[in-house]
Amino acid sequence: MSEPLHAPRAGDPTPEPARRAGSPPLLETRSLTIAFGGHIAVNAVSCAFTRGSLTAIVGPNGAGKTTYLNLISGQLRASAGDVVLDGQTLGRSSAAARTRRGLGRAFQLTNLFPNLSVRENVRLAAQARAGGGLNVARLAERDAAVTEQARRRLAEVQLEDRADVPAAALSHGDQRKLEVALLLALQPEVFLFDEPTAGMSLDEVPVVLDLIERIKAQGDKCILLVEHKMDVVRRLADRVIVLHQGSLLADGDPAAVIASPLVQEAYLGRSPAAPGNPLRSAT
Numbered sequence: 001m002s003e004p005l006h007a008p009r010a011g012d013p014t015p016e017p018a019r020r021a022g023s024p025p026l027l028e029t030r031s032l033t034i035a036f037g038g039h040i041a042v043n044a045v046s047c048a049f050t051r052g053s054l055t056a057i058v059g060p061n062g063a064g065k066t067t068y069l070n071l072i073s074g075q076l077r078a079s080a081g082d083v084v085l086d087g088q089t090l091g092r093s094s095a096a097a098r099t100r101r102g103l104g105r106a107f108q109l110t111n112l113f114p115n116l117s118v119r120e121n122v123r124l125a126a127q128a129r130a131g132g133g134l135n136v137a138r139l140a141e142r143d144a145a146v147t148e149q150a151r152r153r154l155a156e157v158q159l160e161d162r163a164d165v166p167a168a169a170l171s172h173g174d175q176r177k178l179e180v181a182l183l184l185a186l187q188p189e190v191f192l193f194d195e196p197t198a199g200m201s202l203d204e205v206p207v208v209l210d211l212i213e214r215i216k217a218q219g220d221k222c223i224l225l226v227e228h229k230m231d232v233v234r235r236l237a238d239r240v241i242v243l244h245q246g247s248l249l250a251d252g253d254p255a256a257v258i259a260s261p262l263v264q265e266a267y268l269g270r271s272p273a274a275p276g277n278p279l280r281s282a283t
């Protein structure tokens with residue numbers, strides 16, 4: 001069901017070895033399943049993702065996209081199936097253990113320390129990456145490498161001028177940027193982004209999209225991106241998977257997947273030409 005890779009395209013900046021067909025996946029889900037009560041939110045999803053790839057995950061609200069990422073990152077425990085990272089089965093390992101092994105889930109607002117400054121939040125993530133854990137007291141040690149990491153990450157998301165305000169005081173868009181800075185500070189191998197630009201103003205969006213594009217251009221990371229905006233999907237993704245009612249409905253080249261009638265109907269449950277259809281511009 002899960003195609004490994006597409007052939008490299010002319011002008012593709014991704015290094016050849018990372019994309020060569022047959023290279024082992026960095027991340028794989030095998031029949032990954034979770035039921036909440038009687039409701040199966042993610043239903044036996046098997047999919048493999050290689051280094052250098054950016055896969056967009058699309059599907060209607062409630063399709064199971066966020067739950068799928070939470071199962072991969074370990075925020076939720078699977079009812080059945082497994083996640084395999086770099087050939088190692090993750091089993092029931094915790095979210096923290098998975099983070100240490102290179103799975104990076106964008107922090108949610110609840111993971112931030114709202115009363116600490118923006119800079120201190122990023123320093124905590126950098127410190128955790130360096131092995132110091134999420135220990136607030138250790139921030140006082142003023143580790144120079146951690147401080148430099150935090151400075152760079154804040155610059156990358158253009159939050160330097162907000163560095164000293166409490167995280168709780170940020171606008172919604174700036175909080176999303178902070179989440180991305182925290183993820184960058186963790187330096188993961190696999191980046192899991194869940195609608196990273198949701199709630200951002202139009203002028204803020206490019207900051208985050210350009211960053212994701214740069215991570216992709218490194219050629220050795222694996223990126224999963226839940227994204228509703230099809231222009232963004234077309235620009236960034238080299239593959240699209242569609243979840244529908246918890247199941248993998250389609251998997252393949254973005255243009256073909258977006259245009260397929262099956263996806264148009266499943267995504268919307270109504271005519272592709274209807275107003276408000278996020279896929280409408282696909283045709």
Ligand SMILES: Nc1ncnc2c1ncn2[C@@H]1O[C@H](COP(=O)(O)OP(=O)(O)O)[C@@H](O)[C@H]1O
Pocket residue numbers: 036041059060061062063064065066067068
């Ligand atoms: N913790 C939970 N407990 C019960 N039901 C949940 C929980 N998390 C998600 N669900 C349900 O699982 C389904 C998939 O949700 P979600 O993954 O958030 O969808 P999406 O991100 O695609 O919009 C929905 O029906 C949602 O109500």
Ligand SMILES: [Mg+2]
Pocket residue numbers: 065066067194
């Ligand atoms: Mg969601």
